[in-house]
Amino acid sequence: MKATRLLCVLGMAVALLVIGPTTPVDADTEHATHTGHGVVTVEARHPRPGNAIHYVVRLTWSADGHPATGAVVTAAPVSPSGVPSPTVRLTPLDSNGRYGGTIRFNTPGTWTITVSAGRPQTSAVIHERRG
Numbered sequence: 001m002k003a004t005r006l007l008c009v010l011g012m013a014v015a016l017l018v019i020g021p022t023t024p025v026d027a028d029t030e031h032a033t034h035t036g037h038g039v040v041t042v043e044a045r046h047p048r049p050g051n052a053i054h055y056v057v058r059l060t061w062s063a064d065g066h067p068a069t070g071a072v073v074t075a076a077p078v079s080p081s082g083v084p085s086p087t088v089r090l091t092p093l094d095s096n097g098r099y100g101g102t103i104r105f106n107t108p109g110t111w112t113i114t115v116s117a118g119r120p121q122t123s124a125v126i127h128e129r130r131g
Contacts, residue, residue: 056093077113
């Protein structure tokens with residue numbers, strides 16, 4: 001009986017040495033979560049009537065790739081002649097960091113659209129050729 005207990009205790013000690021101590025979340029991983037800058041990806045462009053396009057963008061954190069939810073995301077279009085159009089606030093579409101909004105293009109040429117967010121901080125430029 002004592003030999004069985006001794007073998008059991010030794011077996012558990014060996015298992016702890018092999019597995020090592022465990023923690024629920026690695027400290028380095030926890031520190032890196034939701035840090036860094038934002039990454040904007042254009043996921044879709046849907047043409048709309050009236051020379052407009054509805055954009056769907058995804059905002060993620062650079063350090064871990066997690067979706068950035070609850071952000072204020074805007075798109076600031078500038079015409080080919082350099083005249084700014086009204087800034088469009090992109091609305092949240094889901095809990096996976098997707099935001100959407102429609103931009104109207106009133107003149108032909110290549111437009112510059114700057115998509116920005118404050119947290120996580122980011123700025124990305126889209127070039128859109130119209131008509």
